[in-house]
Amino acid sequence: MKRYLILLWLAWFVLIYGFQWVATTRTELQRPDRSVFWSAGETTFASNSDKIYLNEPFMNRQVAWDSEYYLGIAVGGYDDPEAGRVQNPATGQMVIKNYSFFPFYPYIMRALVLPLNLFGLSPIGTATLAGLIVTLLGTLAGMFALWDLTLHLFDEETAQRAIFYMLIFPSAFFFAQIYTEGLFVGLAFSSLALTKRKQWALASLLGMLAALTRAHGAALCLPLIFAWIMNINWKSKISTQVNWEWLLQGLFALLPFAAYFIWRISPLGEGWAELQSFYFGRGLMSIQSSVASWYNAFAYARATGQEALIYFSIEVLTTITALLGSIWLIRRDPIVSLFSLAVVLLSIFSGSAQSMARYMLIAPAMFIMLGHLGKNKVFDKAWTLASILLMGMSVLLFSFDLWVG
Numbered sequence: 001m002k003r004y005l006i007l008l009w010l011a012w013f014v015l016i017y018g019f020q021w022v023a024t025t026r027t028e029l030q031r032p033d034r035s036v037f038w039s040a041g042e043t044t045f046a047s048n049s050d051k052i053y054l055n056e057p058f059m060n061r062q063v064a065w066d067s068e069y070y071l072g073i074a075v076g077g078y079d080d081p082e083a084g085r086v087q088n089p090a091t092g093q094m095v096i097k098n099y100s101f102f103p104f105y106p107y108i109m110r111a112l113v114l115p116l117n118l119f120g121l122s123p124i125g126t127a128t129l130a131g132l133i134v135t136l137l138g139t140l141a142g143m144f145a146l147w148d149l150t151l152h153l154f155d156e157e158t159a160q161r162a163i164f165y166m167l168i169f170p171s172a173f174f175f176a177q178i179y180t181e182g183l184f185v186g187l188a189f190s191s192l193a194l195t196k197r198k199q200w201a202l203a204s205l206l207g208m209l210a211a212l213t214r215a216h217g218a219a220l221c222l223p224l225i226f227a228w229i230m231n232i233n234w235k236s237k238i239s240t241q242v243n244w245e246w247l248l249q250g251l252f253a254l255l256p257f258a259a260y261f262i263w264r265i266s267p268l269g270e271g272w273a274e275l276q277s278f279y280f281g282r283g284l285m286s287i288q289s290s291v292a293s294w295y296n297a298f299a300y301a302r303a304t305g306q307e308a309l310i311y312f313s314i315e316v317l318t319t320i321t322a323l324l325g326s327i328w329l330i331r332r333d334p335i336v337s338l339f340s341l342a343v344v345l346l347s348i349f350s351g352s353a354q355s356m357a358r359y360m361l362i363a364p365a366m367f368i369m370l371g372h373l374g375k376n377k378v379f380d381k382a383w384t385l386a387s388i389l390l391m392g393m394s395v396l397l398f399s400f401d402l403w404v405g
Helices: 002-026 067-076 104-119 123-151 156-168 172-176 181-196 200-211 215-230 244-253 255-264 267-278 287-304 306-328 334-348 356-362 364-373 377-399
Strands: 085-087 094-096
Touching (some): 002 123, 002 172, 002 377, 067 123, 094 267, 104 123, 104 181, 123 181, 156 364, 156 377, 172 181, 172 356, 172 377, 181 200, 181 215, 181 334, 181 356, 181 364, 200 215, 200 255, 215 244, 255 267, 287 306, 306 334, 306 356, 306 364, 334 356, 334 364, 364 377
8 A cells, every 4th residue: 555655646746747837838827816805916927026936947836925935944044135024014123024934844945955955956946846855755644644544434445535535635736836735744644643543752743843834733732632631541540540651641742732832932933923913914713803804805706706706715615625524523533623623713713714725735634524425436526526627727826826825
């Protein structure tokens, strides 16, 4: 099975990269993109002319939007003079936009740059190659972990479908671009798989690294704490079950949140929170802002027309699918369900009604549910066709620097 997964992964990303080259060579798309209220001003032919990290020719089709900042941190650090700056209206101070992003992914890229310098690429080209290697290997690790999580519940055929559906999900191309999704699923899904295998220390360590990759990683403390509590045999005397090993497991369970908290109170974390608040309009469980954002999004979509309606329809459908998968899995696998549900709720109530199709990629319960539903042959073929067509559209838009989340 290892050979099957590796060959599937290899064929998948080669085909995606090949499609990106063929599609962008064969066609041109109309600009600007009006899928969201701000995208028209950011998707003209001149929008990226002054962004050096988005203009490197090497593997340029795999670089867009947030890729600029990951490359910027990897090449020039958080205080890179080439990074964009925005003014905080509350303080009047200029804040470097690199601070909007977590450190682990770009720092791994920076470390990998050293041996890759042998290829003689430019600094940005070398960082791009490093980033793609990291995200692809992370995706492969996520595939193995999802296989393990699904096989624990169902048969081998269902596990195969879950992985296949993960790779063809409408936004799954992000697993092969300069974005954190690939690395994150490798860390988070593996942490969940190790938690179920009761390998607490390694599960907690991977959870800690996931929390330094993106904010959702802190939620890995929930399944770890649940597993810690359930490690007690409540039918026997609790005093005989509570020992130093059990207490140590409880401390390990807190590592993902501890890593996030320590980073959050650091200068990097303070800069991140500042930008999330005034620039991106995001925050922790910002329910009122989220409701207003979703309302405004659909008001904009109704006023703008089909372009925005299609974008937000995909956002909603993927979110509903992930939510249903998380609820459906509660009784079957509360460990995976808890994390998946946390991903969905933290995303929905983050304060901004955008990027949901990408955020839902890190909720493993969704792929497990889809894999189970795929036992129905009609559903299997219909979902496969719909998902691949939507992913083809989305990766095409991304390759032309248009907005897909």
